[in-house]
Amino acid sequence: MRNSIGSVYNCSVVELPKIEDDRGNITPVQGAVNVPFDIARVFYLYDIPGGEARGAHAHKECHQFLIAAHGAFEVVLDDGTNKRTVVLNRPNYGLHIPPGIWAAEQGFSSGAICLVLTSHIYDESDYIRSYDEFLNYKAITPPPPEKIY
Template sequence: MSFVNIIKFKTLGDERGQLVSLESNGNIPFEIKRTYYIYDTSPGVPRGYHAHFTLRQTAVCLKGSCVVLMDNGIEKVEVTLDSPTKGLMIEPMQWHEMYDFTNDCILMVLASDNYDELDYIRDYDDFVGAVKNDDT
């Protein structure tokens, strides 16, 4: 998983239960400006299919599981998110697709900035072209 970065979160717990703390500029390596979550997904319907020019994100599967296809324009890696104790870093210029959501899946995403449609690359060919232009 050369370009894929998984963050393992420290878990605190005892007989009362478990706790994971997520902190801006701490175990989340950026300031968190937006949080959203995906749940109650339609069976067999994938999500994502985009990249960002500058946005950084951390995806955490709070419940259930899903698969995230990470693509840097050269290499593709499938990552299974199935634990609230690990986060997947989605860096700028990384195409990502989410699928195989379990019925109970809750996928939370922490983002480094507010929503900005102009930061999205929604066409895969445009993404690959942008990656190739970055390499020259």
């Protein structure tokens, strides 16, 4: 039953360990320890022009874990029925996004860096890049367009 795949309520903000030191803090991140999956891929987004958004896709199998390594941004989560916005603005907090969630990052502060840890290596066939295709995958019928009188 595809409707049960991913809910915005299954997305969780996770506090990561913070080892404080007068010389600077350290936050270790370990797959299957702090992150709820084994890490297969790491990448980061940076130099994002003001007003630009990133993401705007879903995954069929891949889990993602997003961290604001520097600066801040919002993550808009959508399961086809419910929407939720999470602000990431501290490097010792991350957001787990399970498969079946449409996610878009927006509102990047100047110099923001979004660190992304994933459960799978890159596989284009795992991506859902069209919102209508996403709703079809989730077996959700989009509402009819509003009539303008």
